[in-house]
Amino acid sequence: MAMRCAAKHALVTPPLAPGSPGALLQGRFSPRTPGAGPCRAASYASSPAAGKHLPPLFSVAPMMDWTDNHYRTLARLISRHAWLYTEMVVAETIVHQKDNLDRFLAFPEDQHPIVLQIGGSNLENLAKATELANAYSYDEINLNCGCPSGKVAGHGCFGARLMFDPEFVGDAMSAIATNCDVPVSVKCRIGVDDRDSYEELCEFVDKVVSKSPTRHFIIHARKALLNGLSPAENRKVPSLKYEYYFGLLRDFPQVKFTLNGGITTIDQVSSSIRHGANGVMVGRAAYNNPWNMLGHVDGAIYGKPTRCISRRQILESYQVYGDSIIGQYGPSRPNVRQLVKFYLHFSSLPFVLDNG
Numbered sequence: 389m390a391m392r393c394a395a396k397h398a399l400v401t402p403p404l405a406p407g408s409p410g411a412l413l414q415g416r417f418s419p420r421t422p423g424a425g426p427c428r429a430a431s432y433a434s435s436p437a438a439g440k441h442l443p444p445l446f447s448v449a450p451m452m453d454w455t456d457n458h459y460r461t462l463a464r465l466i467s468r469h470a471w472l473y474t475e476m477v478v479a480e481t482i483v484h485q486k487d488n489l490d491r492f493l494a495f496p497e498d499q500h501p502i503v504l505q506i507g508g509s510n511l512e513n514l515a516k517a518t519e520l521a522n523a524y525s526y527d528e529i530n531l532n533c534g535c536p537s538g539k540v541a542g543h544g545c546f547g548a549r550l551m552f553d554p555e556f557v558g559d560a561m562s563a564i565a566t567n568c569d570v571p572v573s574v575k576c577r578i579g580v581d582d583r584d585s586y587e588e589l590c591e592f593v594d595k596v597v598s599k600s601p602t603r604h605f606i607i608h609a610r611k612a613l614l615n616g617l618s619p620a621e622n623r624k625v626p627s628l629k630y631e632y633y634f635g636l637l638r639d640f641p642q643v644k645f646t647l648n649g650g651i652t653t654i655d656q657v658s659s660s661i662r663h664g665a666n667g668v669m670v671g672r673a674a675y676n677n678p679w680n681m682l683g684h685v686d687g688a689i690y691g692k693p694t695r696c697i698s699r700r701q702i703l704e705s706y707q708v709y710g711d712s713i714i715g716q717y718g719p720s721r722p723n724v725r726q727l728v729k730f731y732l733h734f735s736s737l738p739f740v741l742d743n744g
């Protein structure tokens with residue numbers, strides 16, 4: 389396909405509009421549509437999921453051990469429209485556990501819209517895993533091209549390491565798309581090690597788009613360093629370069645890009661969307677402070693403050709989910725601690741919470 393490769397274009401960095409997320413975006417990107425309204429649902433009108441759900445203007449990032457069924461249940465109680473991502477499930481796990489798939493892939497119906505993230509670097513297993521997962525009716529299948537952990541990008545040769553081989557990622561995405569009925573997407577970094585120029589990022593996107601039906605990328609706006617940094621360090625040491633993200637928006641107008649990395653407030657989410665972002669994905673802040681982040685999504689981002697959570701509903705769901713997870717994992721599991729803290733916080737509130 390004729391994709392306009394951005395490699396030839398220099399980055400333009402005009403100043404931000406007043407009131408824009410200056411601290412967040414450090415005044416380095418080019419606002420594509422300044423002043424655009426908060427809801428850009430029209431951008432996703434061509435997506436097959438568009439009819440069923442509001443577009444992924446806001447999503448909660450895939451987070452291993454954190455965005456499990458329990459956390460997602462909590463998140464869905466707070467926001468009806470946020471897109472939720474699963475933890476990464478490795479393709480080989482799905483293939484080898486095909487008689488035990490519910491354990492890895494089942495989710496309650498009300499978690500839609502929900503995206504399954506898979507990881508792997510074996511084409512056959514990625515294809516088979518997608519075929520098996522297709523029966524679970526996820527709304528999108530996403531391939532992890534951003535995880536820097538030694539087990540994944542080191543021995544496993546997948547995650548962020550895949551960014552070294554755009555050709556393979558194109559083939560993998562084509563195999564994934566062939567084996568499912570929903571849109572496919574890639575979550576990646578802006579680069580890996582010294583393969584970190586804007587031109588190389590464009591080559592990656594260009595190759596994947598030209599070899600597969602992938603039209604949605606989630607861009608974690610920092611590079612991954614595979615030289616010994618821990619995964620946690622890899623989420624804070626490499627600097628955020630939002631200008632790469634806004635460059636992609638400008639240079640690949642037929643592709644949707646979701647911005648990820650370092651976003652901690654709902655104002656930053658709104659501001660990014662006002663400045664042209666197709667969508668924003670939040671990880672740690674949505675987990676560590678679910679109400680502050682997710683509690684405003686339906687109203688502030690979607691303009692549909694339809695969710696209304698009463699103290700009674702929270703307590704009831706705590707009885708259903710809280711007890712069972714504590715029984716299952718014990719109270720030391722971090723997400724359980726977080727969840728319990730959150731429920732207790734709610735249960736002490738003397739009024740009905742209205743997500744408007």
Ligand SMILES: Cc1cc2nc3c(=O)[nH]c(=O)nc-3n(C[C@H](O)[C@H](O)[C@H](O)COP(=O)(O)O)c2cc1C
Nearest residue numbers: 449450451452475476532608649650651670671672
């Ligand atoms: C505990 C934890 C686990 C993570 N696991 C995954 C994962 O399974 N797949 C993935 O693509 N990213 C994973 N990430 C990265 C997040 O999806 C996200 O890209 C990163 O945290 C940056 O976003 P933030 O600054 O909003 O947290 C993980 C992050 C954390 C904190």
